[in-house]
Amino acid sequence: MINREEAIAKTKTIFNTASDYFDAPALSFWNRFGQQTIERLSLSSGEQVLDVCCGTGASAIPAAVRVGSNGKVLGIDIAESLLELARHKSQQQGLENIEFRYGDFENLGLKDESFDTVVCVFGIFFVPDMVAAVRELWRMVRPGGKLAITSWGKKVFEPANQIFWDAIKAERPDLYKNFTPWDRIADPASLQALLEAGGATQVEVFTEVGTHELACPEDWWTMVLGGGLRGTIDQLDPITKERIRKANIEFLRSNQINSLFVDVLYAIGQK
Known part of the structure; x- marks a missing residue:
């Protein structure tokens, strides 16, 4: 298994660097799927x-709008540069019920x-021990509350x-990956099994098969620079x-x- 500290440090570096393109229009899918995760939670x-x-607030900001001034949203991420963007966006929208904080969610001490x-959108698969991560998230859910985990399905920007x-393999075969982190939970049964192994109950998984539109071919390269492929x-x-x-x-x-x-998978467990 990958060393946990190494995995966290690598993810932190990649997304701090990718922050320069993370909120570009070509990457509108962050907001789209973050918003849809929140809509499924009512x-x-x-x-x-x-x-x-939480990244730059794609799900946290819609959540803050939904829960209103009497509610509260805490967004956690290990990429401080993404958190700065999130704080700026929430301030622009005049949201006073949201806080963005640096932290490793497996050791929050909450x-x-x-x-x-509790929400985790496109993040659970960066943790080597996903079962332990789900267990930690589930621990913080109140009775009657919900845990929502959103992940990628089988087709991701194909x-x-x-x-x-293929181009990486031709140029630098040492950097070629036969496996991506979310492959472990890329089908509904695997994602449901993960949540249940972490203690979640009444788990339902919803599959969304769709497309992401490109305004021009260059949009794809902006997506590469603004996401996990940036590390390669x-x-x-x-x-x-x-x-x-x-x-x-x-x-x-x-x-x-x-x-x-x-393809996107939405898993929701209720305590």
Whole structure:
């Protein structure tokens, strides 16, 4: 198993670096799926919500709007540069019921059963021991409350994602990945089993099969720079990086691809 501290440090570095593109229009899917996670929870006014791996607030900010001035949202992330963006966005919207805090959610030290809802969108799979992570999140859910975990399904920005990795394999086979973190929970049964192994009850998993539209082929490269693939890109020399960028964009342009397949899984457990 991957060393936990190494995994956290690597994820922190990647997303601190990716913050320069994280909120670009080409990455509107963060807000889209964050918003849809919150909509599935039917939050009520006055609820206390914890959002771990909150990024720039894609789910935390909609949650703060839903729970109103009597509610409270705490967003946690290990990438301080993403948290700064989140704070700025929430201030722009005049939200005073939301706080963004740096932290490793496996070691938050928050009280048992202290939140009505705990949310983790596209973050659980970065933790080597996902069962322990779910157990920790579930611990903080009040009786009657909910835990929501959103993850990627089988198709994630295809066919561009496969073209990216084919180009990496051709140029730098040492960086090629046969496996992505979310592969462990990319189908409904695996995701449900994860939540139940972590103690969650009344678990339901919803599958969304959809697409992400590209305004132009270059949008894909912006997505690469603004997400987890940034960690691979930053290990390339400038000339190799440019060759891979051109190969990706040329594939999309020559094949007239203006939308990418993307599957998302929403799991909700109720205590």
